[in-house]
Amino acid sequence: MQNLKLIITMAWRNLWRNRVRTSIMIAATLFAVFLAIIMRSVQEGVYERQIQNMVSYYSGFLQVQNxxxxxxxxxxxxxxxxxxxxxxxxxxxxxxxxxxxxxxxxxxxxxxxxxxxxxxxxxxxxxxxxxxxxxxxxxxxxxxxxxxxxxxxxxxxxxxxxxxxxxxxxxxxxxxxxxxxxxxxxxxxxxxxxxxxxxxxxxxxxxxxxxxxxxxxxxxxxxxxxxxxxxxxxxxxxxxxxxxxxxNEVKNWEELMPELVNSIEGDRESGKIMLYVLYMIIGFVIYGTLLMMIQERKREFSMLVAIGMKNKMLSLTLMVECIIMTAIGAIFGSLLSIPITSWLHNSPVKLEGGAGKAYEQVGFEPVITAVTDPALISSQTWVVAIMSIVLSIYPMIKLLKMEPLEGLRG
Incomplete structure (x- = not known):
């Protein structure tokens, strides 16, 4: 418990010794969470709008038929x-x-x-x-x-x-x-x-x-x-x-309109591909930031090991730093997305011109809206946060194997 308290104290102090470096890492996580939430919220908002237009405004959720x-x-x-x-x-x-x-x-x-x-x-x-x-x-x-x-x-x-x-x-x-x-x-x-x-x-x-x-x-x-x-x-x-x-039989809207369900599922899968590309870009940014942080602090880490600090404790300190920075970035990213998604949900943006016609040609109302689902916001926040922590494992392994003279010689 004493070691854990010491690690958390050291990690917190290390963060603010170089505010620029810490800000870069927090900003990378913040924008990652923000963009992921906006992308998913808008995509699901378009689907909800389509379902509402076809179901609530016409077919009903259930139908009684011969x-x-x-x-x-x-x-x-x-x-x-x-x-x-x-x-x-x-x-x-x-x-x-x-x-x-x-x-x-x-x-x-x-x-x-x-x-x-x-x-x-x-x-x-x-x-x-x-x-x-x-x-x-x-x-x-x-x-x-x-x-x-x-x-x-x-x-x-x-x-x-x-x-x-x-x-x-x-x-x-x-x-x-x-x-x-x-x-x-x-x-x-x-x-x-x-x-x-x-x-x-x-x-x-x-x-x-x-x-x-x-x-x-x-x-x-x-x-x-x-x-x-x-x-x-x-x-x-x-x-x-x-x-x-x-x-008579009772059918739900999914059974009545399988083509709409298939259209939404197909578009959702293509949206996931775009989201995975976004995750990949985000991963490279976060990983590059972590490697830069390790390289800049190589001499500092070597000095700590040379005066008796164990590699394991040093590695855990770095992990705590990553967790703190990731948590701050993820929380602020999700908070920043809430007013944007709420505004799009309450005041949908109607597309005009070529963009609007493109939406109509595929059967969607030319409107950009968003859902305000807490589960969606939390899921995207957790995905980016966990990804950041997983990406920090490799730098931690490097610290575990680092020799004191390696950084001092450099």
Whole structure:
């Protein structure tokens, strides 16, 4: 215990004997931790934004479907949405909102322009509670339950060259091969975070969609949102048990959108490669700083060994110095990153021009944001701190083998 106290005292005093050298080592660790946290926070922030845009603002975390709907997404594979199913959904406390929908594809036309679109028939009030759809109105007015109006994404509106007050004609297939033809005035233009929603989405009232597709009292899906995403798997099992194993099935968003999951996982792996490159650069900087410190203090170390200090104690003193410098740099690096990540989380930066278009082309909203996850901050802090300590092992081994005359002669 006495030796440990002596080692810590010597290490602390040695640090401030050469403030420039100590500052370089602390700064190397500080910027390493800061850059690692910012890189990971921004990367995960983009993923969270994408999930929020596609899940919270459209699909819901869970969906109740006819079992056949997964294999063949047609109106024929709909379910009966009645008071019994509604009661089973609302009986689970973790479910915050739900919305029955009819989703089907049709050809949308306006004058000489036409395009295949996704028509979503939903209850205006329930849809707004589920996804906050009313906040997405960019131009015009939000539709009502008994109206015969539609709302569409701004990208689709631009393609069809329509604005509020214009008319769009639909032509498609309805329930049991019936013909689905309808003409609807445009009530509003919507703006979504996900480019694919802006370019393809059309909303009409649920009752109007049931008449259009000849599917009275039916729905293709019931989208469900939860209090917490962490409870998704548990609520999925509970809801499936409530509605019965043979009637309908409950799927989570990961099962509904495997392409989104794969896209995020693929991008996350490429992000890890960039992070490993950053770690490599950081490692060279820290290792070079340590070697420089050993070389500059070679005569000092030789003198200490010559007057009787054991190589082992000298090596431990250097290790304590590295731990102190690493701890200071890691703590200040993580503290410095917190206001930056908090600012990006609360005030996302929207990308314009070529950078924004590049994000949209790969299906991401052109926005730079960040997550403020304490676990992410602590993990990156520990990675860099441990890396710094591991890199100090080689200089310590050199000190263990150092002969007194080696440094004095130099």
């Amino acid at each position: 079992p056949a709907f997964s294999d063949e997404k047609t109106i024929d594979n709909s379910l009966i949405f009645d008071s019994d199913l509604e009661q089973k959904i609302t009986s689970i406390p973790e479910i915050t909102s739900y919305s029955p929908r009819i989703e089907s594809f049709a050809l949308a036309s306006s004058e000489e322009v036409s395009k295949g679109v996704m028509i979503t028939g939903s209850d205006p009030q329930l849809e707004d509670e589920l996804t906050g759809l009313k906040k997405r109105v960019l131009e015009g007015k939000y539709f009502t339950a008994d109206s015969e109006e539609l709302m569409l994404g701004k990208g689709l509106a631009k393609y069809l060259k329509v604005s509020p007050g214009d008319t769009v004609v639909f032509y498609g297939a309805g329930y049991h091969a019936s013909t689905a033809v309808g003409k609807y005035p445009v009530a509003a233009i919507l703006e979504f975070g996900a480019p694919q929603l802006n370019d393809n989405m059309v909303y009409i009232p649920l009752k109007a969609s049931q008449r259009l597709f000849s599917a009275q009292e039916m729905a293709t899906t019931v989208a469900v949102n939860l209090k917490s995403r962490k409870d998704m798997k548990e609520v999925q099992s509970e809801l499936q048990l409530a509605i019965g194993e043979t009637d």
